[in-house]
Amino acid sequence: DDRIVENGGFETGDLSGWTVLTEGWAMMDGAPKGVISATTYWGEKLPYNQEGSYHLDGWETGIGEGDAWAIRSTNFRLAGSGYITVRMGGNAAAVKVFKADGTLIGFYKANRFKDVGFPFAGTEGSWADMATYAIDLSAYLGEELYVELHDIGGGAWAHGFFDSVNTYYEVAPDVANLYDTVEAPVSRDENNALVYGDVQIAWVK
Secondary structure (H helix, E strand, O other): OOOOOOOOOOOOOOEEEEEOOOOOOOEEEOOOOOOOOOEEOOOOOOOOOOOOOOOOEHHHHOOOOOOOEEEOOOEEEEEEEEEEEEEEEOEEEEEEEEOOOOOOEEEEEOOOOOOOOOOOEOOEEOOOOEEEEEEEEEHHHHEEEEEEEEEOOOOOOOOOOEEEEEOOOOOOHHHHOEEEEEEEEEEOOOOOOOEEEEEEEEEEE
């Protein structure tokens, strides 16, 4: 299907279909690392909010926190509603959209990062947890495009986390009413132990 990028959700468990654009990427058995199956991180078990079984994890690329990196998708033909979505998290995640000839037509940085209230992800702060960002590209319907996923580096928590690059929606997503429900720390009990509960992470337009 030429409307969909190859391995947009990293469900092969690796970077098949993606081209690494950055030198110094960690390798294993001749293939680039970075795709993992963990659903939570650290002892607090904070949710990544990945979709499916895998996501691209900035901590696993071998690139330093202050440094930048990028990968490129396969080309796709924009169809349907002209919307695409990308799941992003961290303080350095961004997506760029290009025409097939290399013309940049869009740059979108994740904007949910908020280093407050640790470790209450979703209710107060946002760290490596990913949300789905909806991008209206309908001005380019019928054109051949590709995306690049970028870690732009710099600042605190300067890693990018990515999942679920979806490039075909027959009908535009109802962003205002879409959210993911994850289990995350929401409070502490009388013994100062973390209490977990459902947290909603809204889509972002």
